Amino acid sequence: MQKNIRNFSIIAHIDHGKSTLADRIIQECGAITDREMTSQVMDTMDIEKERGITIKAQSVRLDYVKDGQKYVLNLIDTPGHVDFSYEVSRSLASSEGALLIVDSTQGVEAQTIANVYIAMDNDLELLPVVNKIDLPSADPIRVLEEVEEAIGLDCTLHNLISAKTGLGVKDLIDAIVDRVPAPNGDEDAPTKALIYDSWFDNYLGALALVRVYDGSIKKGQKIRLMNTKVEHQVIGLMYPHPLKRQDTLEIKTGEIGIVVLGLKTLDGIAVGDTMTDAKNPTLEPIDGFEPAKPFVFAGIYPIETDKFEDLRDALNKLKLNDSSISFEPESSAALGSGFRTGFLGMLHMEVIKERLEREFDLDLIATAPTVVYKVEKSNGEVIEIQNPSELPEPNYIKTIFEPYVKATILVPDEFLGNVIKLLNDKRGIQIKMDYLGKRVLLEYDLPMNEIVMDFYDKLKSTTKGYASFDYEPVGFRPGNLKKLDIRVAGDVVDALSIIVPDDKAVSKGREFVKALKELIPRQLFEVAVQASIGSTVIARETVKSMGKNVTAKCYGGDITRKRKLLEKQKEGKKRMKAIGKVNVPQEAFMAVLKI
Numbered sequence: 001m002q003k004n005i006r007n008f009s010i011i012a013h014i015d016h017g018k019s020t021l022a023d024r025i026i027q028e029c030g031a032i033t034d035r036e037m038t039s040q041v042m043d044t045m046d047i048e049k050e051r052g053i054t055i056k057a058q059s060v061r062l063d064y065v066k067d068g069q070k071y072v073l074n075l076i077d078t079p080g081h082v083d084f085s086y087e088v089s090r091s092l093a094s095s096e097g098a099l100l101i102v103d104s105t106q107g108v109e110a111q112t113i114a115n116v117y118i119a120m121d122n123d124l125e126l127l128p129v130v131n132k133i134d135l136p137s138a139d140p141i142r143v144l145e146e147v148e149e150a151i152g153l154d155c156t157l158h159n160l161i162s163a164k165t166g167l168g169v170k171d172l173i174d175a176i177v178d179r180v181p182a183p184n185g186d187e188d189a190p191t192k193a194l195i196y197d198s199w200f201d202n203y204l205g206a207l208a209l210v211r212v213y214d215g216s217i218k219k220g221q222k223i224r225l226m227n228t229k230v231e232h233q234v235i236g237l238m239y240p241h242p243l244k245r246q247d248t249l250e251i252k253t254g255e256i257g258i259v260v261l262g263l264k265t266l267d268g269i270a271v272g273d274t275m276t277d278a279k280n281p282t283l284e285p286i287d288g289f290e291p292a293k294p295f296v297f298a299g300i301y302p303i304e305t306d307k308f309e310d311l312r313d314a315l316n317k318l319k320l321n322d323s324s325i326s327f328e329p330e331s332s333a334a335l336g337s338g339f340r341t342g343f344l345g346m347l348h349m350e351v352i353k354e355r356l357e358r359e360f361d362l363d364l365i366a367t368a369p370t371v372v373y374k375v376e377k378s379n380g381e382v383i384e385i386q387n388p389s390e391l392p393e394p395n396y397i398k399t400i401f402e403p404y405v406k407a408t409i410l411v412p413d414e415f416l417g418n419v420i421k422l423l424n425d426k427r428g429i430q431i432k433m434d435y436l437g438k439r440v441l442l443e444y445d446l447p448m449n450e451i452v453m454d455f456y457d458k459l460k461s462t463t464k465g466y467a468s469f470d471y472e473p474v475g476f477r478p479g480n481l482k483k484l485d486i487r488v489a490g491d492v493v494d495a496l497s498i499i500v501p502d503d504k505a506v507s508k509g510r511e512f513v514k515a516l517k518e519l520i521p522r523q524l525f526e527v528a529v530q531a532s533i534g535s536t537v538i539a540r541e542t543v544k545s546m547g548k549n550v551t552a553k554c555y556g557g558d559i560t561r562k563r564k565l566l567e568k569q570k571e572g573k574k575r576m577k578a579i580g581k582v583n584v585p586q587e588a589f590m591a592v593l594k595i
């Protein structure tokens with residue numbers, strides 16, 4: 001019965017306690033015993049546990065009794081990091097309400113605001129929840145005032161909780177039942193369901209997590225995916241649960257559930273697509289479908305050239321689970337054969353690289369990440385560039401367009417000057433500036449490439465860690481940009497080319513070669529490191545020759561020490577790539593991020 005269903009999400013800034021609260025709600029509903037409750041059931045991936053972040057949205061169906069009435073609560077966990085904001089918006093679209101969690105010792109942060117905008121776009125009932133009230137520094141009254149001021153949300157009705165101790169959590173669940181609206185789909189209409197997550201299970205194959213809006217999905221039904229237009233048979237249906245999923249024959253109107261389609265890949269099961277009945281389809285898909293698009297690209301190369309096929313296999317396997325990764329073979333004069341790989345953002349890139357190395361035992365070199373540029377050529381043709389080295393010669397280019405984002409930043413006013421200076425350095429354009437007590441809320445348009453570079457680290461260090469930041473893409477704009485090449489021992493190293501604003505080309509070039517000089521180890525000969533634009537050299541540094549054998553110091557005496565040194569050298573080599581005669585370490589390919 002729809003009137004006894006409550007679909008809700010939890011939104012919060014990173015570390016404000018979403019996962020902890022989700023675990024506590026699950027426990028309170030008795031879905032998991034204390035013994036089963038390992039540390040944070042909702043974060044299941046190893047890397048999630050290690051880094052303490054939520055990458056994939058997890059959902060769970062819970063039973064709850066209030067005033068003698070049985071309710072089904074569907075808790076839809078959302079990822080916390082900006083890279084995964086697409087999944088946040090799909091998760092929120094599947095709910096009628098959201099708990100807005102704010103840490104009582106921190107207050108509203110950039111991501112709180114960004115997520116609230118998404119929730120408001122989806123007309124969700126927002127329940128303000130102030131967490132961590134067990135901490136001595138908790139200041140819930142100030143935090144509630146801030147929520148009212150920054151978000152304009154009426155906080156007369158609110159919940160004060162400690163997700164850690166469980167204080168206030170039962171009252172919160174009662175509030176969910178009372179205040180989150182029940183779904184009100186048309187039970188007799190053709191099947192209409194939103195895929196809001198999909199993943200790959202080694203036993204069951206591709207799985208789609210859906211929210212049913214109208215009609216129902218039945219076991220054995222032939223369904224159609226409206227965007228990809230493919231049809232599949234429903235092999236099985238389950239209700240989601242982090243430990244023990246429950247089989248069912250039907251997912252009814254207003255419910256969420258997992259659809260087993262018996263497919264060997266995730267291809268075509270795109271998050272955001274609408275699932276309907278193949279014979280009696282609904283007329284309109286659920287709107288707002290746009291597939292998750294990679295925004296950041298980097299070259300990934302095996303250090304040992306014969307591992308190219310292994311890398312391809314590994315990427316194919318990861319893609320089964322994560323359809324947002326894209327990759328195509330590319331070859332680099334400097335690095336050999338590898339793949340140009342697309343990611344949702346920097347964290348996503350780090351996670352994938354780490355998984356490739358850890359789960360597939362590969363030694364990899366990654367080039368500095370770059371955004372996608374659109375180039376209008378003199379002949380009118382428009383091309384997309386995922387790799388700076390693909391940029392056509394200047395006389396073939398009419399305009400280069402670069403992607404922009406809308407950035408939301410919250411910063412204590414004492415650091416406002418630093419942050420505005422940083423944003424100006426990063427070519428930011430101010431849209432909005434509002435005071436929020438002792439903090440300032442800034443909205444800026446920024447070239448995305450500046451964020452891919454070390455914007456976040458700089459923001460943190462210039463504000464002693466007190467600023468918070470979130471962003472969303474807002475399309476392409478023309479830029480005055482040039483390609484900067486790096487030559488090592490006279491040869492252009494394609495994997496080190498970058499695209500820079502014209503007026504910063506010289507200073508960037510100087511800093512880049514300085515950084516490289518420090519990173520390229522001394523060789524047996526002198527190595528020139530130069531920056532050039534076209535054929536003009538704009539900066540140069542020299543790596544002096546080392547002259548001596550590293551083991552020479554050991555006088556041939558202490559063999560264990562000598563072996564250790566050689567071992568160390570070998571370790572060092574693992575992460576080096578020979579470019580011509582010069583060994584270049586991994587760090588050099590990332591050096592551009594630090595200038």
Ligand SMILES: Nc1nc2c(ncn2[C@@H]2O[C@H](COP(=O)(O)OP(=O)(O)OP(=O)(O)O)[C@@H](O)[C@H]2O)c(=O)[nH]1
Nearest residue numbers: 014015016017018019020053054080132162163164
């Ligand atoms: N003292 C105290 N600590 C809490 C409370 N709730 C969460 N924490 C701690 O705060 C930290 C972050 O909590 P998480 O639940 O991982 O935060 P999250 O919002 O899920 O973070 P992401 O999944 O990365 O977005 C953890 O160390 C928790 O133990 C609370 O009520 N009181």
